[in-house]
Amino acid sequence: MGVVIHEMSLRDGMHPKRHQISIEEMVSVASALDAAGVPLIEVTHGDGLGGASVNYGFPAHSDEEYLRAVVPKMKQARISALTLPGIGTVEDLRMAVDCGVQCIRVATHCTEADVAVQHIGISRELGAETVGFLMMAHMVTPEELVKQAKIMEDFGAEILYCTDSAGFMLPNDVTARIGALRSELRPETRIGFHGHHNLAMGVANSLAAIEAGADRIDSSCAGLGAGAGNTPTEVLVAVLDRMGVDTGIDLYGVMDVAEDLIVPMMEQPVRIDRDALILGYAGVYSSFLLFAQRAGAKYGVSSRDILVEMGRMKTVGGQEDLIEDVAMQLAKASS
């Protein structure tokens, strides 16, 4: 059985780069991944199409500029784009497909699948491979996740993701969710898993997902991604190779992308520091990390306390706006 590896360093990796990856870096990383046989590479603002904002950060270049630079350079790899309804619009999606994007991933919080109806429908209409991406999937039971996945499947999603945005899941959590999706969704629907490495479970969770029936796994060279990063591509490929699982990827190729291209791009080590660990431990959206660290420094409060409070408030992906508010409240409370 083969597994499709979906590379995240040029989308999820935009978070630790504060969305400042240059066009040259995008093209050189994507070209090297393409040469290494990586079949699918995501390219957009970290928060998906249209993520450019005060709230999530203005990128060095627009989604369109990145896509127009990268797509024509690909020899075998397909390029995907992420979109979050409520942030990105159908117009953004049309633009992406016009740029040559062949796979559209429509992301919602794991209980709000029905807001994806327009985006999934248009993506199918435009002929893009269409993925439903259920974020923060640790917050619901496997049964509820199946219900939401079926909504997206009915809208036309061909691949359904269990997305561990907080890096909270342990392998058993992944097995239960992927297993439930595999047994309840249509046989032709494929299942994917997106992990974060906040509890160092990236590879273990990906293996659990494959074992339970997933054949699409997200990972990122050198782990470049939000929080403690994503499942490291080069490690996952090495492990799958040892297990005899075919990915079609040249191991040395992705090892070199990680070491020679991605690590030198990092503005800070992407690792399990205490804030990233608390994301995984408390089940908080991974992209909050740098926002909490900046707000903590500005208002003289602990970033860990900010993240714990964000978790206590049951915030979901996209609520970056509340981080500064929480920091100010914590500062007031301690003065």
Add this chain to the structure above:
Amino acid sequence: MAKAVIIGPGNIGTDLLYKALRSEHIEVVWSIGVVESSDGLRIAREHGVKTSHQGLEAVLDEVIADGVTIAFDATSAKYHPRHNELLTARGVRMIDLTPAAIGPYCIPPVNLEEHVDAPNVNMVTCGGQATIPMVAAVSRVQTVKYGEIVATVSSRSIGPGTRSNIDEFTRTTRAGIEAVGGARTGKAIIVINPAEPPIIMRDTIHCLTEDEPDQEAITASIHDMVREVQTYVPGYTLKNGPVFDGHRVTVWMEVEGLGDYLPKYAGNLDIMTSAALKTAELLAMRGLA
């Protein structure tokens, strides 16, 4: 008292009905839906309001014969144009709570007076009603080159209409930020949070000013505007800010509702329905409807 019809007895329409029951200027005499078992129609009947579950066209003549002069449309952008056509042709003033936006956008504390003669006014979106007054509070002091809002609402307060066309929310709100808020460029983001117990509506407004922000004048303007909105939405609260960071001005709002139909967390309903009712009351008081 001006007589009114509510079309669309969903969350918005029913919350509006409860508020109109307390109005000294508006009397709702008809509530029109398309689902016989609708909770909203049952509530309307219990309050002595005539109802139909066969849509507007089936009862249009009766509605007109009953002296209705104001219509609130809380259906969807898809059906609003037809309702607008049928009713404005008969001289009924249309207050549009859908994102269709055939008429000019109306944010009461900012531009209600400008549109008292328009046959159709549009109430933008819940997020627009909650945030555009803040953008306008900054832009009336100095040029706002970019205005961005993030509206976070509880999952329970977002009905099927908004869910099936989420882009309409972002598009219409953005247009309102520019046209009424006075920002040169606007952006709107909506986040739906399913937490239980449900979260109260939160809105964050970021403005980027062209020049160095005049902190004192902007702060005063924001506080004045908050008081204006509180005259019709008492639970409109400045939680934090304004924070000034270079040319960025940010305020954090919370909007608690009165708990008329949905509980108090659904301030997004209240701010829409209260703005619509305030608009209708002004028309009634001026004898314009």
